Every structure is written in C-alpha cells, then in structure tokens.
Amino acid sequence: MYTEKELIRIAKRENNNKRKYLLVNSLQAKHIPSVPDKTLAMFDELAKVLTDRYKNKKVLAVGFAETATAIGARVAIKINCMYIQTTREDIKDVEYLYFTESHSHAEEQKLVKTDLDRVISKIDCIIFMEDEVTTGNTIMKIVNIIKDTYKIYSQNIKFAVASIVNGMDEKALNIYRENNIDINYIVKTDNSKYTNIAESFENNGKYITNLDEIQAPNIKRIDVNGCMNARRLVNGADYSKACENLWQQISEILQLTDKESVLVLGTEEFMYAAIYIAYRLQNTGYNVKSHSTTRSPIITSNNKNYPLHCRYELRSVYDDNRKTFIYDIGCYDKVIIVTDSFQISNAGINDLCKSVYMNNNFDISVVRWCI
Numbered sequence: 001m002y003t004e005k006e007l008i009r010i011a012k013r014e015n016n017n018k019r020k021y022l023l024v025n026s027l028q029a030k031h032i033p034s035v036p037d038k039t040l041a042m043f044d045e046l047a048k049v050l051t052d053r054y055k056n057k058k059v060l061a062v063g064f065a066e067t068a069t070a071i072g073a074r075v076a077i078k079i080n081c082m083y084i085q086t087t088r089e090d091i092k093d094v095e096y097l098y099f100t101e102s103h104s105h106a107e108e109q110k111l112v113k114t115d116l117d118r119v120i121s122k123i124d125c126i127i128f129m130e131d132e133v134t135t136g137n138t139i140m141k142i143v144n145i146i147k148d149t150y151k152i153y154s155q156n157i158k159f160a161v162a163s164i165v166n167g168m169d170e171k172a173l174n175i176y177r178e179n180n181i182d183i184n185y186i187v188k189t190d191n192s193k194y195t196n197i198a199e200s201f202e203n204n205g206k207y208i209t210n211l212d213e214i215q216a217p218n219i220k221r222i223d224v225n226g227c228m229n230a231r232r233l234v235n236g237a238d239y240s241k242a243c244e245n246l247w248q249q250i251s252e253i254l255q256l257t258d259k260e261s262v263l264v265l266g267t268e269e270f271m272y273a274a275i276y277i278a279y280r281l282q283n284t285g286y287n288v289k290s291h292s293t294t295r296s297p298i299i300t301s302n303n304k305n306y307p308l309h310c311r312y313e314l315r316s317v318y319d320d321n322r323k324t325f326i327y328d329i330g331c332y333d334k335v336i337i338v339t340d341s342f343q344i345s346n347a348g349i350n351d352l353c354k355s356v357y358m359n360n361n362f363d364i365s366v367v368r369w370c371i
Contacts, residue, residue, distance in 0.1 A: 001045055001186070002042065002045065002186050002187050003187065004165075004187050004189050006026070007025050007026060007027060007042075007164065007165065007186075007187055008023050008024070008025065008026075008165060008187075008189065009023075009024045009025075009026060009032075009306075009307035010022075010023065010024070010194050010197040010198050010307075011023075011024045011031075011198065011298050011299065011306070011307050011308055012198040012199065012201055012203070012298065012299040012301075013198075013296070013297070013298060013299070014297040014298060014299050015297070019134070020195050020198050020199060021191075021194040021195050021197065021198035022198075022296065022298055023131075023132045023165060023167075023189075023194070024298075024307040024308065025131060025132075025164060025165070026307070027039050027042045028042070028067070028070075028071075028131060028164070029070070029266075029271065029274075029275050029278075029289075029290045029291050029292070030067050030070075030131075030271065030291060030292055030294065031291065031294060031296070031298070031307070031308060031327050032291060032307060032308070032327070032328065033263065033289040033290070033291045033328065033329075033330055034289060034290060034291060035282070035288070035289060036264075036275050036276075036278035036279035036281075036282050036288060036289070036290050037279060037282055037283075039070075039275055039279075039290070040074060040275065040276075040279055042164065042186070043070070043071050043074035043075060043078075044074065044078055045186055046071065046075060046162055046163075046164060046184070046185075046186055047074065047075045047078035047079055049162065049184050049185070049186065050075065050079055050127065050162055050184060051078075051079055053182070053184070054079070054125055054127070054160075057124040057125045057158075058081075058122060058123045058124045058125070059079065059081035059082070059123065059124070059125045059126075059127055060081065060082045060083070060084070060119060060123045060125070060126045060127070061075055061076040061079075061081055061082070061083045061084075061126075061127050061129055061236075062083075062084055062085065062086065062111065062126060062127070062128050062129060062142075063076075063083065063084075063085040063086070063129040063230070064085070064086050064109070064128065064129065064130050064131075064138075065085055065086045065087050065088055065109065065269045066088070066268050066269040066271075066294065066295060067131045067294075067296075068129050068130045068131045068163075069085045069230065069269050069270070069271050069272060070266075070271035070272035070275055071129050071130070071131060071164065072085055072129035072230075073085070073230055073236075073239060073272035074272060075127075075129055075162065076234075076236035076239070077236040077237070077239060077240045078236075079236070080236055080237055081236055082119060082123070082233060082234070082235055082236070083230060083233075083234050083235070083236050083239065084111070084112065084115055084116070084230065084231070084232065084233045084234070085230050085231055085269065086109045086110060086111050086142075087109075087110055087111075087112075087231040087269060088108060088109065088110065088269070088295075089231065089269065089318060091112065091231060091232070094112050094113070094114040094115075094232075095112075095113045095114050096110040096111065096112060096113055097110065097111045097112075097113045097116070097142070097145050097146070097149065098110055099111075099138070099141045099142045099145055100138070100141065109138070109142075111142065112231065112232055112233070113149070115232055115233035116146075116150075116233075118233065119233065120146075120150045120153045120154075120157075121153050123157060124156075124157065124158060125157065125158040125159070125160060126146070126157060126158075126159055126160070127160045127161070127162050127184075128142070128143075128159075128160070128161045128162070129162055129163070130161065130162070130163040130164075131163060131164050131165065132163055132164060132165040132166070132167060132189075133161060133163045133165070133166050133167065133168055133183075133185070134167045134168065134191055135168065135172050136161065136168055136172050136175065136176055139161050139181075140175070140176075140179070140181075143159050143179070143181065146159075158180075158182065159179075159180075159181045159182070160181060160182035160183070160184060161176075161181065161182070161183055161184065162184040162185065163184070163185050163186075164185065164186050164187065165185060165186070165187050165188075165189055166183065166185035166187070166188050166189065167188075167189040167190065167191035167194075168183070169191075169192070201299070201301045201303050201306050202301055202302075202303065203299045203300070203301065204301055204302050205299070205300025205301045205302055205306070205308065205309050205310060205311065206300060206302075206309060206310040206311070207300065207310075207311050207313070208310070208311065208312045208313065208355065208358070209313045211312070211313075211314070211350075211351050211354045211355060214354045214357065214358065215354075216350050216353065216354060217353055217354065217356075217357040217361065217364055218364075219353050219364045219365065219366055220254075220364070220365040220366070221365075221366050221368070222250070222253055222254075222365060222366065222367045222368065223368045223370070223371055224246055224249045224250065224253075224367055224368065224369050224371070225249075225371045226242055226245045226246060226249070226369075226371075227242070227340060227369045227370050227371060228242035228243075229340065230272070231269070243272065243273050243276045243277075244276075246273055246276075246277065246338075246367075246369055247276065247277055247280045250277060250336070250367055251280070251284075254334075254336070254365060256281075256284075256286065256334065258285070259285075259286075259287075260286055260287075260332075260333040260334055261286070261287040261288070261331075261332045261333045261334070262278070262281055262286050262287070262288045262289075262332055262333065262334045262335070262336065263288070263289055263290070263329075263330065263332040263334070263335045263336070263356075263360070264277050264278035264281065264288065264289075264290045264335075264336045264337075264338060265290070265291065265292060265293070265326070265335065265336070265337045265338065265352070265356070266290070266291070266292030266293070266338055266339075267292060267293050267317050267318070267337070267338070267339040267340070267341065267352075268292065268293055268294060268295060268316065268317075268318065268324060270292070270338070270339060270340045270341075271292050273338055273340070273369060274290055274292060274338040275290050277290075277336065277338055278290035289330070289332075291326070291327075292326075293314065293316075293317075293324045293325065293326045293352065294324060294325055294326070294327075295316075295322070295323075295324055295325075296325065297323075297325060298311070298325070298327070300327070308327045308328060309327075309328055310327065310328050310329070311325055311326075311327055312325060312326050312327070312329065312355040313325055314326065314348065314351035314352055314355060315347045315348040315351050316348045317339050317341045317348035317349050317352060318341045318348070319348070320347045320348060324348075326352070326355060329355060329356055329358070329359050329360075330359065331359045331360060332359075332360050333360075333363065334360075334363045334364075334365070335356045335360050335363065335364045335365070336365050336367060337349075337352060337353070337356070337364070337365070337366045337367065338367045338369065339366070339367070339368055339369070339370075340368075340369050340370050341368065341370065342370045349366060353366070
C-alpha cells in the first residue's frame with residue numbers, strides 16, 4: 001500500500017557522527033505537519049499486519065520514545081492489547097529497566113519495570129513498536145534485559161518488532177532470525193545510501209534561537225481531566241476512551257467557527273492524543289494538521305527536496321533546562337497545543353507559544369491533560 005518514496009524523506013542530524021541521517025516520515029505527524037486521517041491510516045496499516053499474526057495472543061505493545069509513541073498507542077487500540085511506552089521522563093515511585101539508544105541524541109531510555117512486573121507472567125508476546133528500524137540493536141538490548149530480568153517467564157514469551165519502515169541489512173536480519181524475534185513492517189528500505197543523501201544537502205535553512213525578544217502572546221489555558229499516562233501500563237481500549245473523553249471536553253470548551261484551519265501540536269513523547277484531537281476536528285469539517293515538538297536537533301536547508309526548512313529552538317514544557325525543537329510551523333486560523341506536562345514550565349510553554357505566534361498571531365489555546 002505504501003512505498004519508500006511516499007513515506008521517507010532524508011534529513012541530516014546535527015552533530016551526530018554515529019548516524020548522520022534521519023528518516024523523516026511525511027505522514028507521521030512528528031517533524032512534518034501531517035493530515036491526521038492519513039497519519040492514522042498509516043498506523044492502522046501496521047496494525048493490520050499484526051492482527052492475524054498474533055490473533056488470540058495476549059500481547060503487550062511497547063512504543064519507543066519519542067517518535068513511535070503514537071504508533072504504539074494506535075496499534076494497541078486497534079489490536080486491543082496492553083500498551084506501555086518507553087520514556088526519558090522521570091516518574092515518581094517506580095522502578096525502571098534502563099537501556100540505551102546509542103545512535104540517538106538522547107541515549108538513555110527507560111521502561112517502567114514496576115508495571116512490567118504486573119503483567120510479565122500473563123502475556124504471550126511483547127511487540128516493540130518503532131517508526132523505523134535500522135540495525136535492531138536498541139530493541140535487542142531491551143529484549144536481553146527482559147530475558148535476564150524475568151528468566152522464568154521470558155522463556156515462554158515471543159518477542160517481536162513492528163515498524164513503519166525496516167532498513168535492517170541481511171546481517172541484522174539473521175541475528176533476529178537466530179534469536180527467534182519476529183520482524184514486521186510496512187515498507188522495506190536499503191539504508192546504505194542515506195548517509196550520502198543527507199550529506200549532499202547544505203545547512204542553509206532558517207534557525208530561530210532567541211525567542212526572549214518576542215512578546216508573549218495572549219493564550220487560552222485549559223486544564224482537562226481524565227488523563228491517562230501511557231508511560232505507565234494502559235489497556236488499549238481504555239486509552240482510546242480516555243482520548244475520546246479528552247476530545248469531548250475540548251470540543252465543548254473551544255469555540256470553533258466554520259471553515260477554520262487548525263493546527264494541533266503535541267509535545268515530545270506526548271503525540272497520540274494530539275493526533276487524535278486533530279483527527280476528530282478533521283471529521284467535524286475543519287482543515288487540520290498535526291505535528292509535535294521534539295528533542296531531535298535536525299539540520300534545515302532551503303533545498304526544495306529537503307524535508308525541513310525552518311527550526312525553532314525552545315525550552316521544553318517539561319524541563320526548562322532541556323532544549324527542544326519544532327519545525328516548519330505554518331499559518332492557521334487556530335492553534336491548539338496539547339500537553340501532558342504536570343509541572344508545566346512557563347518558560348517552555350511561552351517559547352512554544354511564541355514560535356507559533358510568529359506565524360499565527362491571534363488564537364492560541366494550550367490544553368493541559370494532566371488531571
């Protein structure tokens with residue numbers, strides 16, 4: 001159904017010699033503003049790949065932070081299984097399994113062991129959800145950690161990986177076959193050419209780094225209840241209901257007029273709820289796109305064939321001391337920022353609102369889903 005050309009555009013990571021390129025998915029609603037029904041249709045296509053293969057299995061889906069959290073959530077909803085995402089955030093009063101993503105700008109990954117303890121004896125299969133898999137090394141690390149941590153139970157658990165794109169070479173594929181780990185994907189790629197493609201682009205895009213000089217816009221702040229945190233173990237059906245409840249509350253509070261164009265922004269690991277709100281708005285008749293902030297520092301270029309052209313540097317809404325980014329903000333009639341930050345940073349939310357305000361200087365709402 002999908003092709004490499006349709007989904008994949010090559011970008012260049014900033015100051016990262018471990019892996020110089022980054023695959024930017026045109027439909028994923030992460031780095032590039034995307035139309036939400038197309039985003040969810042792509043996620044659902046991956047869910048279809050898994051539905052028959054793991055029918056009647058008790059599945060735990062694990063979505064990788066930060067880019068695959070929405071993919072994992074949607075798949076868990078569609079195949080009706082348990083779900084938890086990895087995280088780089090701190091959660092109080094839990095124990096973690098720690099592992100690293102060595103090619104990433106932020107290497108540390110965590111999975112809440114406290115929740116895994118509750119279900120490890122009850123599941124038949126763990127499926128690790130990714131947007132793209134290149135070597136499979138990161139997933140292999142967490143598989144081995146789970147096997148070592150839960151020796152008795154892990155002998156009876158099937159491990160699998162599912163991704164939108166798979167770029168594993170034959171050596172990497174053989175390692176997975178030898179370890180009896182299933183590989184599922186929508187599109188197969190040959191990643192050997194991507195480094196040269198990334199390096200061919202000039203670093204001559206637009207960078208906006210100092211937002212302190214911009215006046216903070218007037219924004220509408222809304223706190224919405226019923227939050228369900230997918231960094232902790234959730235049931236896919238329950239998470240779906242929680243997101244629908246979020247939409248119902250937002251739709252009652254926000255005043256929308258006919259034919260408005262709307263942008264719905266998520267924040268870092270918190271992607272799925274923003275995409276879902278955008279999807280519901282689209283179904284109501286609005287012209288809607290969605291994307292989100294990210295920790296990923298990516299080069300921008302003015303080359304028309306390059307995916308990202310303008311980068312805004314922000315303080316994180318989760319941590320004033322963390323640098324985050326958002327790319328290519330367009331012009332809309334209304335912007336809705338959806339976040340699950342408990343200790344919302346005034347500096348971070350102001351930075352994000354200022355970046356949006358540069359192109360959209362009138363109607364910005366911040367929805368905080370954390371109560």
